[in-house]
Each structure stands twice: as structure tokens, then as C-alpha cells.
Amino acid sequence: MDYKIGVISGDGIGPEIVKEAKKILDKTGEVYGHTFSYDEILMGGVSIDATGVPLTDGAIAQAKAANAVLMGSIGGNTTTSPWYQLPPELRPEAGLLKLRKSLNLFANLRPAYLYEELKEACPLREDIIGEGFDMMIMRELTGGLYFGKRVTEERDGVMTAEDTLTYNEHEIRRIAKRGFDIAMKRRKKVTSVDKANVLDSSRLWRKIVEEVAKEYPEVALEHMLVDNCAMQLVKDPRQFDVILTENMFGDILSDEASMVTGSIGMLSSASLNDTKFGLYEPSGGSAPDIAGKGIANPIATILSAAMLLRYSLDLDKEADAVEHAVKQVLKEGYRTIDIMPQEEEKKSSVTQVGTAEMGDLIAERI
Numbered sequence: 001m002d003y004k005i006g007v008i009s010g011d012g013i014g015p016e017i018v019k020e021a022k023k024i025l026d027k028t029g030e031v032y033g034h035t036f037s038y039d040e041i042l043m044g045g046v047s048i049d050a051t052g053v054p055l056t057d058g059a060i061a062q063a064k065a066a067n068a069v070l071m072g073s074i075g076g077n078t079t080t081s082p083w084y085q086l087p088p089e090l091r092p093e094a095g096l097l098k099l100r101k102s103l104n105l106f107a108n109l110r111p112a113y114l115y116e117e118l119k120e121a122c123p124l125r126e127d128i129i130g131e132g133f134d135m136m137i138m139r140e141l142t143g144g145l146y147f148g149k150r151v152t153e154e155r156d157g158v159m160t161a162e163d164t165l166t167y168n169e170h171e172i173r174r175i176a177k178r179g180f181d182i183a184m185k186r187r188k189k190v191t192s193v194d195k196a197n198v199l200d201s202s203r204l205w206r207k208i209v210e211e212v213a214k215e216y217p218e219v220a221l222e223h224m225l226v227d228n229c230a231m232q233l234v235k236d237p238r239q240f241d242v243i244l245t246e247n248m249f250g251d252i253l254s255d256e257a258s259m260v261t262g263s264i265g266m267l268s269s270a271s272l273n274d275t276k277f278g279l280y281e282p283s284g285g286s287a288p289d290i291a292g293k294g295i296a297n298p299i300a301t302i303l304s305a306a307m308l309l310r311y312s313l314d315l316d317k318e319a320d321a322v323e324h325a326v327k328q329v330l331k332e333g334y335r336t337i338d339i340m341p342q343e344e345e346k347k348s349s350v351t352q353v354g355t356a357e358m359g360d361l362i363a364e365r366i
């Protein structure tokens, strides 16, 4: 079967890591008898340079016409890149937010899993790591602060900026249901994270999540305040199964969770709506500090491609094969620089490789 995949290479390390994920899709197609045709879509800084805006209507139409979209990352150095001299709605990130909103991608799944082989790259103590951990961050992606009212103006002679955080019950209910559905397929525990001791939007969040929980009597629900959650992720990450949270909290907590799995370069993600369509991207950014050096970890993007196979194309066997190949390569001791063991004396027991070599090694094992 032929699948149409939209590809957003984007900025910084984006093109480098997407190239490796395509390599993996192509190898999977070769082995299992599928073909993937790629449609390159411009978004982010490269789109600004080519068209003046971070996402054109044509680009949105291209994404809509695909079975799924694979993405690298967008954006530049936010203090030095000229893109950040532009008005906010013309900056690279605005393109990504517009795409998420236009495609109604309200459910963002970010699986944070500690590979047995990467225990030595994890900054936590051995007794905290224990048998390892496996959590799914379910982040609401089309509401909250990211899509509120934004104003910067002078008020009574004082420069003032305002961002509003709004959620309605429907937005909360649909993401909560997704969270509980996922929990039913996992260890049946949901930790709903909010700031209900301060925010009205969090109090509504908690009320609606409680209502949804009644439809899932087998799932254990707990509520946790976001500041405590940030601390618990480091103190005892094994306690978490599904973390269900709003947009901004999910953004911050997922970067934190990624680091306890060894590196942001390992954290994949899927952004889904009510259809089979999805946008698949690593959770990290364009890493301008290492762009062009050939050292970025392509695994998060490769695992995002595996999620694409699983969620949008129903190719479970193929997704399993990709995930297995990643595990195999780690077991054989290959590491990009970001997942090298922390301790000097353990470094000689593994082999450091670059972005393309890591992609080749994984492809060979499919």
C-alpha cells in the first residue's frame, strides 16, 4: 500500500533528524511491502525566509491532504536569530501553533520511558531509577495560555503585557477521555496535574476530570498540583503511569520527564485529533547549538515515526519492528553524545556515533 506522508523538516537540527526518520520509514516499507511518498511542507523559519510567513494556507492544505505528517522541529536561537525581530504572529513558533489549531490536534502524547540500556545516561540515583519507569504524558495542545488573548500595550503610562488562560468543559472532557482511554491500555492510573489551589481554570479542570473518571471505574485517579509534580518526577518517577495535564504544564513537565529518561533526544510525540490523522514530532526543539554538526540524536524522531505507523496507519507490526530496532542498537552499545553514560569510566564500554550512523544502524536492524 502507498501512504502519503507530509514532511516538515523545519529548522536547526530538523532536516538532519527527519532524514534519518525517513530512512527508517523507507526501510520498513521495503521489508513489509509498503511505499511512502513524501510531500515536503514548509514551516517555521525556512518558510519565513521563503514566503514571509511561518505557515502558508497552501502548507496547511498539504498537511490536510496527507495520511499523517512527520516533523523535525522549527525555530532558531530566540535571542540572536533575526526571526525573533518579527512580530509574534510571524515568528517560527506561530506556524506550529497555527498548524496544531487548524488540524484540531488537541491530544499530545509524549511517552517517557527509561530504556534498561540507558540507565547510565539517567541523571537520577540508582535507587530512584529501580526497575525503571514508563509514563505517558497526555498534554492538552490547542487551548490554555497558548491560544488565549495576547496584548502588549501601555496602560496608564506603564508597559503591560497580558496572556489569558481559558478552558471550557468540552476541551477538558475530550482530553480527559483520551487520557483515561490510554490508561485502560496501560497500568490504569491517571495523575491529573493542575494548579487548583490558585487557578479557576484548574478548578474546572479537576471537576470535569472527576466526572470523566466515573466512566472509568477501573482506573485509579489522583490529582496533583503542578509544582509538586515537577518535584515528584525527580523524586520518584516510577509512581506515574498517565500524566494528564493542560497545555503549558504539559510543555514544561514533558521536557523534565525527558531528561529523566536520559535526554530530550529520546522523547517522541504524537499530536492527534478525532480522526486517524496525526502530526508526529520529537518533543525537543531545533537545538541551534548543535545544528549542522551531525551529532543530534535522531531517536526521538524515529520513535515518532513509529507512533505514526501505529496510530495513523494501523501498522502495529511495523511500529514494533522500529521500536525493537532502536532497543537493539542501544543494547549493542551505540550512543549519540547526549545519551553517553555520565560517568567517565563507563564511556569506554559504549560506541559514540553521529546522527546518520545512528539512523543507518537502526535501519539495518529492521
Ligand code: NAD
Pocket (backbone or CB within 6 Å): 013, 017, 072, 073, 074, 075, 076, 077, 078, 093, 096, 264, 265, 266, 281, 282, 283, 284, 285, 286, 287, 288, 289, 290, 295, 296, 297, 298, 300, 338
Ligand atoms: P531545544 O530543545 O532545541 O534544545 C535544548 C537543549 O537540548 C540543547 O542543548 C540542545 O542541543 C539539546 N537537544 C535538543 N534536541 C536534541 C537532540 N535531538 N539530540 C541532542 N540534543 C538535543 O530547546 P531550546 O534551545 O530552548 O529551543 C531552540 C528552538 O527550538 C527555539 O526556537 C524553540 O522555540 C524551538 N522549539 C521547537 C520545538 C518544535 O519544533 N516542536 C520544540 C521545542 C523548542
Ligand code: IPM
Pocket (backbone or CB within 6 Å): 075, 093, 096, 097, 251, 283, 284
Ligand atoms: C513543544 C514546543 C512548542 C510548544 C513551541 C515550539 C511552540 O516547545 O512542542 O514542546 O511550546 O508547544
Ligand code: MN
Pocket (backbone or CB within 6 Å): 251, 252, 255, 283
Ligand atoms: Mn516544549
